[in-house]
Amino acid sequence: MRIGEVAAKAGVSVRALRYYEEQGLLTAERSASGQRTYPDGAVDRVVLVQQLYAAGLSSRRILELLPCVYTGYATPQTLALLAAERDRIDAQITGLAATRDRLDAVIAAATASVTDACLPGR
Amino acid sequence: MRIGEVAAKAGVSVRALRYYEEQGLLTAERSASGQRTYPDGAVDRVVLVQQLYAAGLSSRRILELLPCVYTGYATPQTLALLAAERDRIDAQITGLAATRDRLDAVIAAATASVTDACLPGR
């Protein structure tokens, strides 16, 4: 697979894939003329990288954790990093849930006020 | 209250408070000599702003939504923005939960491998 197809299937830009390669997150074979050639698994890998980015991990951290995601093996230090990121994500979820609940309350109040405005006699 | 005290109580930097003012998110009285003077409610307001930033809202969006968070009143357009942000946060929570679960699986696998290494005969 060439870079455009991988990008389309993974839902990212071509530029992003070259950036991932630059960061060591994605490797590619090269054809005789120098074009990147990816195996099928590359799409899943890119999706995973995107998922970790979305969870707030940096390129460097993803680079440290990607191997053990695939192998299932980790040094104690890497294991500690994994646990730390997991806990951070958990805390982030808790905070987001609180924010969502707060917005829900605001929406409920604002909806009530709009309803009031539509029922001026009540 | 002066800016340093507000910053300390809200857990942010002095620079951040000036930036919030620049963005219209926080207003302050001025003393005769030009120093900012904040009411007590400013600390809560700053904490709320931080919470919304953490949920991925931009300054501009926060500026649009802050009034109705306090008044409970919103135009239909603002109400739609509120709902959209709420749904986005909800989706973000779902994604983060999936990522956390994936990390949990990796941690379980890696922990097992470490345990194996400690029990070479098993």
Place this chain on the structure above:
DNA sequence: CTAAAACCTGACGTTGACGTCAGAGGCAAG
């Protein structure tokens, strides 16, 4: 064969929420 589409490297641009520095003034304590 040719034109369009896709790919390459290299490099500068973008965005948001501040950090940081410079230079100047304000304020409570001894």
Place this chain on the structure above:
DNA sequence: CTTGCCTCTGACGTCAACGTCAGGTTTTAG
């Protein structure tokens, strides 16, 4: 009065994950 901390404005620096452009080569479709 002066010492030391706090505050002011203004302006440039940062950082990450790309976007975008230039100028050139390669692949593909007709």
